[in-house]
Amino acid sequence: MTTVRVCAGRPSPLGVQDRHDGFNFSVYSRHAERVELLIFEDATSESPLAVIDLSAPEHRTGDVWHALVGGLRWGQAYAYRAFGRWAPVDGKRFDGAIELLDPRALAVWIDPCPTPGRRRHRSLLVDQSFDWQGTTHPRRAWSETLIYETHVRGLTIESGSGVAHRGTFLGVAEKLPYLQELGITAIELMPVQAFDDILPTGRDPSSGLPLFNYWGYNPIALFAPHSHYASTHEPGSELREFKTMMRDLHRNGIEVILDIVFTHTAEGGDNGPTFSLRGLDDSIYYLHGNTACNYLDYSGCGNTLNCNHPVVRDYIMDCLRYWRADMQVDGFRFDLASILGRDEHGGLLSNAPLLECIAQDPILRGAKLIAEAWDVGGAYQVGCFAGSRWAEWNGCFRDDVRRFWRGDPGMAGAFARRICGSPDLYSRTGKAPINSINFVASHDGFTLNDIVTYTTKRNLANGENNRDGPDDSYSANYGVEGDSKELHIEQLRLRQIKNMLATLAISRGVPMLLGGDEFRRTQLGNNNPYCQDNAVSWYDWGLVERNAELVRFTKKLFEWRRRSPVLSADAFYAPTEMRWFAPSGADPDWEKSTHAFGCVIDSPLCKKGEPDAAAGQPDANTLCLLFNASEAAVAFRLPAVASCGWHLVMDTSLPPPRDILDSAQRLQIDETGGFTLGARALALLCCGAAAP
Incomplete structure (x- = not known):
């Protein structure tokens, strides 16, 4: 049994630091009246082996609660309990019965068998040492970048993926030969920050089977890689395997861009669960309306982080620096990035402090920054997002290319502008074509195959009565909805897929390919499969052989782009x-x-x-x-x-x-x-x- 020794400790840095005389624990809470640090023998322990009361003056400096604890080892678990008023109208949601994750935990254990009233997720003490073997960032220029957007689990979980570590970080690295043949220079991974994927989000109305969060846009610990993407259950294995993936990809010249979520958390709205931030200081971390129990929701997920509050801003900046410096990530795609520019009342700022900090930070200076320049609160900032440092998902490119090839009238001029790098959007704000991330399909919406196969979404399996997902995808079925055995229909669909891929390759800007579009991956018409952890979302690698013609076309297409610098230049024509x-x-x-x-x-x-x-x-x-x-x-x-x-x-x-x-x-x-x-x-x- 572990015997712990406790002394005052230090308030900074926040999180956990391994010191020679023990582990220093430090957590922020301005409005808590008392904080306890719980130490567990391991993550599954029912009861803590030590409960350390941080109320004494030596354990509190300003708004930071801290302690130095000796006698601990790697792999042990810890949590916090915060006590204070329960007054949601004042932004006080303290409940001393709830175990809280450290907001800066580097690894978390997710209870594999939770119940709605008993959700145990614990922070872990993990060894961060790793041999990078001399590898470093490939530092690809934007003008030579070809992005492949994919999901860690979905890429290789299917039995035909041909990898030893299916559905994991290591599995991504095992797909290196395929990615290289395709000409990919960067992979954009859908969220890998630890998220809540255990409790059901609903049920499939036809099968009655539970649905779980698959995409991962509901983080619970922003510093920690998702543990279910590791190949073993050993504490901290997700850190080592993430770094191994990074090392292997970098060694072969491929960058990694993380789709990162700083806009909201899995704690949801007023009736949502409490994992961490809500229980530590709800009024600081989240945006509230007229009453604090009324969360402002610009994310569509029940809450919105108070990103430009100095404390929250520092939290986000430290997180980005950690992923960049310690985890060697090459860039970030910011989900619903317009939220990062909102003030404490939800208004859009002309010079948002957080966005300026990200753009000017010396550690992030070489990182690729990509904004999804809109949110569900009505902001749409494509072409004018926060200065030239940022690239943007160009939703206009997606829509105009789809509409032109569908044959919509009056689209020729807009289509021509997209080919030229969208000067109508970017030149007026002093930006360049490389500020435009061009894409025809992404995880949000139909796959490229489904754009030419379905006219309407097929989202009933999501359990929301087909209300979720975009209603208009600018798609067409060319004669019949869904699969067709008619040769002329299939030939036309294949030609339209080639047209849109070719448009992506010849257009100035940075091309992004949705993973699997090169072999006609389908989601069976579901344009929002966020909860479909099944064959709807998984990559069917048998399609590579069945659609070898398209795979060959795609490889040669982007090889030709690489050898034609006029198409990828970083200036407008x-x-x-x-x-x-x-x-x-x-x-x-x-x-x-x-x-x-x-x-x-x-x-x-x-x-x-x-x-x-x-x-x-x-x-x-x-x-x-x-x-x-x-x-x-x-x-x-x-x-x-x-x-x-x-x-x-x-x-x-x-x-x-x-x-x-x-x-x-x-x-x-x-x-x-x-x-x-x-x-x-x-x-x-x-x-x-x-x-x-």
Whole structure:
């Protein structure tokens, strides 16, 4: 049995620090009247082996309660109890019967068999030492970045994933060869901060089976990796395995971006559970309305963190620094990032202190910062989010690309702007194309396969009577809802998938691919499967072989982008670098319902990396892009080009392998005869067969 020794300890840093004479515990609570520190022999112990009362003056400095405890070892568990008034209208929700997690716990144990009235989650003492073996951040430039958004568990939990450690951090690393073949330079992981995934969120109305939180957008401990993503139950194994994943990915040049949640917690609204922040100081950590028991909800999850309060701001900044410096993370995607710019009353700040701190922090200076520049309170800040340091999920790119290829009238001008890096959104605020994270599909909404397979969402299995998830996904089924055995329907769907992937590859900005879109992963029409920890969300790796044509197309597509620096440049096109034209060769009329048009890109960047630049072909990489979103083939009059001639690189209307060609396979196009592009198709031509 452990024998503990207790002395005053120090108030900083907050959290737990291993000192030679013991572990220093420090926790913030301004309004608690008394705080107890509970020490357990292990996480599953029913009773604490020591209860340390921190009420004595030597254990409190200002609003911080602290103690130095000797005689402890790694793997032991601890918790806090905070006592004070129960007055929700005043933001006081103290209940000394509840064990509270340390807000800065580096690892947590989640009770595998909780009940609604007995939710035990305990903080753990864990060894942070790790041999990084000399690896460090790859430091990829934005202009060479290709992001793959995925879920740690969903990526490899299916039996056909071919990995030894299914559904874990280690399983992600085992997929390295596949990611490298695809050309991925960064993976964006859906939340890995410890979250509550044990108690049911509801039940499937058809099967009656319980539904559990799968996505992870309900954190309970922001510093701790989710323990269920480890391959063993050994305390702290999630830290070692997360770091092992990071080390292996970095060694192979792949960065890791965390989808991180600082906007709300799993504690929900007035009737939600208490895990940590609510029990320690509800009025400080959360936004409240006219009465403190009325939580302001800009997250859609019942509560909103008071992000610009100095205490909460420091908490978030310390958390980011920890993931960056200690866990070696390369960047962050901030969920519902507009919330980070709201004040204590919920108003949007013009110069939010937290956002400025993140952008200017010296430790975070090299990290990639991505904002989901909106929230459910009505804020939409795409194109104007908090300065040039931030990249943004470009929701306009997603919607305009889907609508153009669906054939919606009047979309040609918006589509052309998205290809150019969205200058209408970003140039007016001094930003660049690399501030735009371009995507056609993400975890929020339909997969790319489902965008061309369903016109309406199929969310009944979520148990919310199909009310959840977006109602309009700008999708189409092309003849029948769901799977089809009609060859012409499947061919058209595949072509539309290729069109949208190709648009992603040719557009200036940073492309993001939703994991599995390259092999037609489906969610069976569910556009909000946050609670579907099953085959609806898991990757079916058998689709890689069944859709090998699309996988091949995607690999070659992004390989071609990598070899064409003009497409990924970090500046907007100059007017002289692009010429738009209608199929007739005249200037397009953007005011009309234009479904077919083209452009020539002739930029100095076209010459970079040209294999035979020294051989006297100055325009060998000039590009011609042709788009046809109509239901009929269109004949284009091609612009005149130098003696090298136009050569076909890609035509999505052609069967493989002619849909995308290597340089040795390209045939010269007879300019005098024009070029006929099939219905709903995209073509790319280059000047010179030896071009990338």
